[in-house]
Amino acid sequence: MMVKKIALSWMIMGSLLMAQKITNIKFEGLAHLSKSVAYEVAGIRPGDNVTSEQIDESVKNFFEQGYFEDVWVEQKGSTLIYHFNEKRAIAKVKVTGYGDDGKKLLESAGIKKGDLYDEMRIQRAKKTMQAALEAKGNYDSVVEVTTKPVGKNAVAVTFDVNKGEKIKIKKLNFIGAKALDKSDLENELVNQEEDALGFIPFFFHNGEVKVDQLEYDAYRVKETYMKHGYLDAYVSKPLMRVDYSSYTAEVDYQIKEGKQYKLGKVSISQSIPGLKTEDLASELDLHSGRVFNITKMRKDMKMLENAAGDLGYAYAKVTPNMHKDPEKGIVDIQYIITPGQKVTIGDVLISGNDETKDRVIRRYIYLAPGDLYNATDLKESKNALQRTGFFEKVDIQSQRVSEDKINLLVKVKETQTGTISAGGGYGSYEGFMVNASISDRNLFGSGINSTLGFEWSKVSQNFNLSFVNPRVWDSLYSMGLSLYKRKYDYNYDQTDGYTIDQLGGSLNVGREFWRHFYASVGVGYVDNKSEYSESYLQSINTISNQFYNDQYAKTSGFASLRFDNTDDYLLPREGFIASVNGEFSNMDGDLTQENIDRGYTSFDSFTKVRARFGAFYGMEDLIDYDLILRFKARYTKIFSMDDQYIPIAERLFMGGIGSVRGYNPYSLSPDVIGAGGVPGYPGSRIGGTERESISLEANIPLSDAAKMRLSAFYDIGRISTDTVLGIGGVPIDFNDPDQSYYGDSLVRSSAGAVVEWQSPFGAINLIFAYAIDPDEYDDTATFEFSMGNQF
Structure with missing residues (x-):
């Protein structure tokens, strides 16, 4: 086309046998290049003596810019006029027939909105797409391209995909394999035989061929032999034999095992x-x-x-x-x-932090300019930054400056740390629920964690405000302030029950000791009002009366010690979390008449100890799949003097997120057992003094694009009370039909699945649970959801 246009131009203007002086140059139809740039591309300026060869070369130069479908030149006297027919822009481009993966397919082809339309480039993109489809095991794939004008200078491009048929592996043959089982050799392969339950994703293999991975599978078989000591093992490239009538295949590997070392x-x-x-x-x-x-x-x-x-x-x-x-x-x-030469740190260069201040990031980097390089410090710096929850991705690279000096290049990709949310829902236990909150764990990029929120439902009304600065003035000290108002109605028969109403707050200060240890102390104050409906008081045994209608104020001291060396805030794949904290409380208030009659003179002081432990282990290095195993354990115990009186608002309950999922929050506790051992009353749950739970979880990717993962879990928990034989330690005659006592403990378990979504609004967990061993009075929950990081 270019040669024809050059020839046509000279047929119109005639041949220039000798150089002629050009006094003026005009550019017609030029949009992508400025006039000054056009002069540079042409290489000709007014006043130059120009030959036909120079004009020919200038036209070639314009074509090489890639902006034009057509360029031709005409001469009017001493004026050269360049005419341009520019390529159309791609106003819209899409892929149809390939579902949600169409966007990825388009990215692999390298075509995007705003590009100039070029027929050869479109054809290359089409071939690239077809190759990508075949690499994923799609045979007889067809990609058709259609265009539609958009205005005068633009076009919409559509790639219509018919992805053809999937080839499935019917059989793998490891010819010559004797020492290792077929299951051992197949286990590490991307291309495996179709399982009987292959239609169930994530857990079983569907047998679909990934052509681009076949060659690498031979190396994976070799790797398996090397793991078992067969250093001389030979594994051929796979030979795939396809039956196109059924779209099935057999894959052969020729193997010579050699000797085990x-x-x-x-x-x-x-x-x-x-x-x-x-x-x-x-x-x-x-x-x-x-x-x-x-x-x-x-x-x-x-x-x-x-x-x-x-x-x-x-x-x-x-x-x-x-x-x-x-x-x-x-x-x-x-x-x-x-070893090479010892290296020191020259500078620490930070990039990618649009919101987070440099000084906040430097807090967590354990290497500073002038320090001797340390591999462990470098790894733990990355882990510390990821534990903050401020960043979606952290990468620390070394840049060699000289033989004995390097710079650290800290590249971060920030994640959403602030959320404004409002929502609602309905549950059989809480009824309609609405909530709203505004929170940011990296307020204005300062590293300060702040929250303001409320929640309202038929059984609860909660308001809270908190601020935590983990590094006051960039020091190792932290400070936190929390204020809250909580009201919860334990209303089990939908008409009567008891209510806990609390107003409180706390202030704490802490410090980081060593690298992964954190300690804090604090004080707290709570004003508590617990009330029981009169009709319900008349309907239940008087033993339970001692726990209700409490009016008291509680002053507490807190102390805690925490260890955390995990590698991420939301999704740790390695490390441990362990903590123990104690609350030392003194209460002041008025006892109910029932408690006075039983000999109590005042509220008792008590100590509450909480401990938790979590272990996380990513399996990707071992099985080449992003499976994460989690173990979580929690323990709480209340200590008081001589089994003295502990109000119900301070006692322990179990159920819901953070203990045993599948049961409504706070719904599990020891009951008051009726006279003579008759089963207790629904709603007569009086809380426990000891609680422990264990969770086992396996987490796998669900959708990398949507940042969704799936967890399967098993929870088991136990809650008990140290008050078994009656009030104040008075012995109970279990055969006396006029006496009642407390059921001492209960054990519950559950299993289920959690969809974990790193949404633009924060971390959201959708929990589907099954209560394994409920009794007739338990309040079960098959669905729950939460926002934020859950231990």
């Missing part, structure tokens, strides 16, 4: 001052006499690199020198550590 001598060669070889040897996973495992060897190499890195050798290299004895089936390994 065990470890002979394992040694370390190094000369780094301050690094003891015997200490390093004790940390190795590979030991003499064991079967060789390449995964453990790589882990040992990483450990040795980090050990050298902790002494300032940022670029230390570990090389395994292996000596095999095929006759004996023994391999000796010598790890050779080449």
Whole structure:
């Protein structure tokens, strides 16, 4: 096209056999290039003596810019006129027929809104899409392109996809495999045989071929052999035989296993001052006499690199020198550590923080300019930043400045930390519920956590205001303030019950000790009013009366110790959380007449101890799948003098998020048992003095694009009271039909699933639970939801 237009231009203006002087140049139809840039591209200016070859070259230069479908030149006297027919812009581009993945398919093709329409580029995009579909196992795929004009200078482009048929693997053949089971070899592969329940996603394999992963699967089979000591194993590239009549395939791997090797001598060669070889040897996973495992060897190499890195050798290299004895089936390994030169930190450069202040980020970086490089400090700096919850992603890279100096490049991608929410719902227990809150755990980028919110339903009305500054004036000290108003109606028969009404607040100060330990102390005040309906008081046994109609004020002192070395705030994949805190309370108020009659003279002081523990373990390094295992345990105990009186507002209840899901919040507790052991009354739950629960969870990705994950869980909990034989320790005759006593404990469990969504409004958990062992009076809940991070 370009050559034809050049020839046409010269047929119109005639050939210039000799150079002619041009006094003026005009550009007609030019939009993408300015006049000054057009002069530079043409290489011709008014006053130049111009030949036909120069004009020919200028037209070629304009075509190379990629903006024009057509360029031609005409001459009028000493004036050159360049005419341009510019390419149309793509006003809209979309993919149809491929569902939610159409956007990803379009991104892989490299076509987007605003690009200039080019037929060759569109055809390349079409071929790229077809290749991407085949790589995902779609055969006989067809991509059709249609265009539609939008105005004069734009066009809408539609890629209509018919993704064809999926090839499913009917059988995998590991020809020559004898030492290892087929299940062991298949376990690590991306392309696996279709399971009987393959139609159930996430848990079973659907057998669909991922063509782009077939070649790498051969290396995965080789890797499996290397994990079991077969260093000489040979695995061929896979041969896939497709039956297009049924769209099924068989995949063959030719295997020569060789001999299994065990470890002979394992040694370390190094000369780094301050690094003891015997200490390093004790940390190795590979030991003499064991079967060789390449995964453990790589882990040992990483450990040795980090050990050298902790002494300032940022670029230390570990090389395994292996000596095999095929006759004996023994391999000796010598790890050779080449330290290089010690490195110090030149500067810490921070980027990506649009809201969070630099000084807030620097609080959590354990390396500063002038410090000696330390590999552990670098890793823990990244973990500390991710634990804040301020960032979606944190990356710390080293930039070599000289032989002995590096800069740290801290790149962060901020996440949504502030939320304004309003919502509502309905439950069989709470009825209609509305709530609203405004919160930000990184207020104005300062690192301050603030919350203002309320919740209202038929059974509860809560208001709260809190501020927490984790690093006052960028120090290691923290300070927090909390004010709240809470009212909860324990209304079990929908007409009568008791009400707890509290107004309180707390102030605490804390400090970080060492790297992962945090301690705090504080004071709190609560004004409590508990009331029981008169009609219900008349309908239940008088034993329970002692716990209600309490009017008192409580002053408390708090102390806590916490450990946290997890690697993320919302989704930890490694590390532990452990904490213990105590509340030491003194109460002042008026006792009910029932309690006075039983000999109590005042409210008793008590101590409440809470402990929790969480462990998180990501399995991706082991199974090449982002499975996260979680273990969580919680324990609470109330101590009082000689089983003295503890008001119901201070006692323990179980159920709901944070204890045993599948039961309504606060609905589980020991009951008052009727006279002579007759089953208790619904609503006669008097709370416990000891509570423990355990949760086991397995978490997998659901949708990376939507930031959704799925957890399966099992919860079990126990709650009990130390008051079993009657009021004030008075013995109970269980055969006396006129006496009543407390049921001492209960155990409940549940199982279910949680959809975890990192939404634009914050972390949202949708909980679907099944109560495994409820009794007839338990209030169960099959669905709950929560916002925010849950321990």
